[in-house]
Amino acid sequence: MTRASFGLLRTQAFRIVLVYVLLFAFSVSALLFFTYWNTRRTLDAQTDQIIEAEITGLNEQYLRLGIRGLDESVMYHSLHPGQGELYILADAQHRVLAGNLDSWPSITNDPGNFVEFDYERRLSGIQDSRRARGRLFPLQTPGGDFYLLVAEDVHDRDLTQRMFTTTLPWTVALILMFGLLGGALMSRNMLRRLDSINRTSGEIIAGNLTRRVPVSGAHDEFDALAENLNRMLDRIERLMKGLREVTDSVAHDLRTPLNRLRQRLEQSQARLSLAGSDTSEIERAIAETDQLIATFNALLLIAETDAGTARGTMTPLDLASVAADVSELYEPLAEEKNVTLNLVRSFGAKEAMIEGNRSLISQALANLVDNAIKYTPPGGQVTIRPALNFQSVDICVADSGPGIPQEERPRVIERFVRLEASRHSPGTGLGLSLVAAVAHFHNAQLLLDDNAPGLTATLRFPKPAQRNIPGPAKVPQIPSRDAAE
Amino acid sequence: MRILVVEDDLEAQRYLVQGLKESGHVVDDAADGDLGLSLALSRPYDVAIIDRMLPKMDGLGVVAEMREHGNTTPVLFLSALSEVDDRVKGLKAGGDDYLTKPYAFVELLARVDALMRRRSPVTVKTRLQVGDLDLDLLTRAAKRGDQMIDLQPREFRLLEYLMRHAGQVVTRTMLLESVWEYHFDPQTNVIDVHISRLRAKIDKGFDTPLLHTIRGAGYMIRAR
Numbered sequence: 001m002t003r004a005s006f007g008l009l010r011t012q013a014f015r016i017v018l019v020y021v022l023l024f025a026f027s028v029s030a031l032l033f034f035t036y037w038n039t040r041r042t043l044d045a046q047t048d049q050i051i052e053a054e055i056t057g058l059n060e061q062y063l064r065l066g067i068r069g070l071d072e073s074v075m076y077h078s079l080h081p082g083q084g085e086l087y088i089l090a091d092a093q094h095r096v097l098a099g100n101l102d103s104w105p106s107i108t109n110d111p112g113n114f115v116e117f118d119y120e121r122r123l124s125g126i127q128d129s130r131r132a133r134g135r136l137f138p139l140q141t142p143g144g145d146f147y148l149l150v151a152e153d154v155h156d157r158d159l160t161q162r163m164f165t166t167t168l169p170w171t172v173a174l175i176l177m178f179g180l181l182g183g184a185l186m187s188r189n190m191l192r193r194l195d196s197i198n199r200t201s202g203e204i205i206a207g208n209l210t211r212r213v214p215v216s217g218a219h220d221e222f223d224a225l226a227e228n229l230n231r232m233l234d235r236i237e238r239l240m241k242g243l244r245e246v247t248d249s250v251a252h253d254l255r256t257p258l259n260r261l262r263q264r265l266e267q268s269q270a271r272l273s274l275a276g277s278d279t280s281e282i283e284r285a286i287a288e289t290d291q292l293i294a295t296f297n298a299l300l301l302i303a304e305t306d307a308g309t310a311r312g313t314m315t316p317l318d319l320a321s322v323a324a325d326v327s328e329l330y331e332p333l334a335e336e337k338n339v340t341l342n343l344v345r346s347f348g349a350k351e352a353m354i355e356g357n358r359s360l361i362s363q364a365l366a367n368l369v370d371n372a373i374k375y376t377p378p379g380g381q382v383t384i385r386p387a388l389n390f391q392s393v394d395i396c397v398a399d400s401g402p403g404i405p406q407e408e409r410p411r412v413i414e415r416f417v418r419l420e421a422s423r424h425s426p427g428t429g430l431g432l433s434l435v436a437a438v439a440h441f442h443n444a445q446l447l448l449d450d451n452a453p454g455l456t457a458t459l460r461f462p463k464p465a466q467r468n469i470p471g472p473a474k475v476p477q478i479p480s481r482d483a484a485e
Numbered sequence: 486m487r488i489l490v491v492e493d494d495l496e497a498q499r500y501l502v503q504g505l506k507e508s509g510h511v512v513d514d515a516a517d518g519d520l521g522l523s524l525a526l527s528r529p530y531d532v533a534i535i536d537r538m539l540p541k542m543d544g545l546g547v548v549a550e551m552r553e554h555g556n557t558t559p560v561l562f563l564s565a566l567s568e569v570d571d572r573v574k575g576l577k578a579g580g581d582d583y584l585t586k587p588y589a590f591v592e593l594l595a596r597v598d599a600l601m602r603r604r605s606p607v608t609v610k611t612r613l614q615v616g617d618l619d620l621d622l623l624t625r626a627a628k629r630g631d632q633m634i635d636l637q638p639r640e641f642r643l644l645e646y647l648m649r650h651a652g653q654v655v656t657r658t659m660l661l662e663s664v665w666e667y668h669f670d671p672q673t674n675v676i677d678v679h680i681s682r683l684r685a686k687i688d689k690g691f692d693t694p695l696l697h698t699i700r701g702a703g704y705m706i707r708a709r
Contacts, residue, residue: 248566255565259587263500266590313570332678363669370672
């Protein structure tokens with residue numbers, strides 16, 4: 001089966017239709033069966049009533065005129081039958097004495113009850129086998145036992161019955177066929193509309209905020225949904241743009257005075273050093289300014305990454321090669337600290353592909369490796385391990401340092417949180433927050449675990465091309481200039 | 486060398502112009518995009534330093550307009566904007582380098598020097614030489630005097646970059662951007678460790694050191 005038809009069977013619309021079609025087919029069958037059963041019962045009751053009346057009449061004849069009179073009466077009735085009444089008077093040996101049947105039919109000798117039997121009818125030279133329903137009436141006379149059988153032809157009733165039994169399967173089959181066909185068409189239509197909404201959402205998630213859900217113009221509930229979604233998207237786009245403008249103005253309004261401050265300090269330093277004075281105070285001030293700038297940059301980057309305003313910068317990239325590059329950058333530093341930095345390659349490059357921003361992921365990984373080396377005592381180990389799981393692509397950085405106590409782990413991801421033990425060492429306290437923001441930006445998770453001893457930090461990225469989310473931005477998109485203004 | 490500075494923050498502009506002049510450059514300045522563009526188009530400059538956000542015409546617009554007129558003057562963008570994708574936008578619009586404010590003046594000067602060097606007619610070099618250090622770009626062999634030097638691929642790229650900018654200050658950020666293609670500031674100065682490794686390979690056991698640390702700025706490779 002093709003993927004499309006699998007998709008069709010999985011739609012909610014098709015399932016609902018299927019349930020309704022089955023219910024409908026069941027009720028139609030039940031209705032037909034009940035009608036059939038009721039009709040037959042009514043017809044039989046009518047037949048029985050007629051037979052009963054006839055027997056009562058004949059019985060009166062018998063009581064009044066004896067067996068001879070009955071014989072005549074039967075003879076008379078046989079010659080003038082109403083609507084297919086059958087009469088037979090027979091003796092104890094079932095020899096026919098009078099009546100319009102040639103021979104005694106094969107019936108059980110069950111007097112008092114209604115029985116059904118087949119008989120041969122000859123009408124204008126054509127003989128056919130028909131069904132009759134009748135009642136046996138035993139007569140005990142001094143001259144021996146006789147049997148009176150009064151019956152009514154029920155051939156028409158049987159025809160009706162056959163009509164019901166042949167119609168029923170056809171009806172059900174037709175209901176199922178049309179129902180399923182209609183269901184498939186309906187679900188395909190709904191699926192198509194939903195697909196367009198899903199596709200659009202995927203593109204928007206991938207960073208193209210200018211996309212809108214198409215409105216078909218049918219003014220149905222899907223159009224209402226699309227219009228509402230579009231209104232929501234307009235709002236989100238406005239908010240994102242506003243957020244971007246705010247970040248840009250904050251960046252601009254803080255960086256400009258910081259820039260002047262740094263320039264003035266540099267100028268003073270130059271002047272003092274020309275005059276031969278001691279510039280160490282100024283140098284310290286410059287270093288403090290640089291630290292301030294670094295913190296501000298980190299905060300701004302976290303804010304921007306968290307807001308996801310730069311989603312257009314995602315490209316396909318290979319996590320294994322990102323890991324290799326970062327490992328290569330930090331290897332001499334680790335060696336200098338007498339820490340062994342291992343890069344474990346456990347899968348082929350092709351499988352480690354994700355959609356992401358290379359610079360952000362490299363920076364996040366660099367932060368993790370930097371931390372790991374910083375906190376691992378000489379002689380320890382730091383391992384970078386990209387790993388391919390069933391549903392995710394992981395990059396794991398494990399160290400043999402002191403680790404982070406379990407209850408502290410959620411806290412260290414918060415901004416500016418630095419554990420007591422590391423308060424004296426340099427850093428902004430924003431490293432892990434940035435890693436968490438980068439993870440969030442990529443719909444990835446940052447997991448902190450015990451490496452016994454040490455810390456394992458894992459970045460868990462979802463595998464690209466998950467169901468219903470079309471590969472985000474197949475062409476790496478750089479927002480156009482107009483979009484930036 | 487002639488440099489154009491287009492910057493609307495007048496104090497920053499004054500400092501920049503003064504610093505560049507003290508470094509021996511001839512500097513023109515403009516405080517808005519319109520004036521900047523007409524200057525850039527009417528006079529020959531070796532480098533243009535253009536702020537990203539300018540009155541009248543945005544920095545990106547100025548550069549796009551310059552490129553449209555066939556002007557190939559190297560452009561260094563200065564930006565006070567947030568940066569996740571801003572650098573990409575700047576380079577895409579035709580900028581050659583990108584520096585985020587606040588910057589250290591030495592960083593700016595080193596980048597301006599590098600851009601000027603790029604301007605000089607590029608003869609395809611297959612061999613770089615500084616003193617008795619010899620780098621063959623085809624066979625990827627490094628040799629000092631008669632002694633072969635065994636280099637890792639990244640060390641080779643690092644040395645190549647330094648030698649292409651021989652006699653110039655090269656900052657740590659420039660190395661990180663050009664050799665590693667990273668545009669972020671690692672918390673620890675990893676570049677210093679790479680440099681000291683490289684230094685151990687090319688300078689150790691030789692009388693004259695070639696790789697010099699320029700205090701407060703970066704590194705420089707030079708024969709004397």
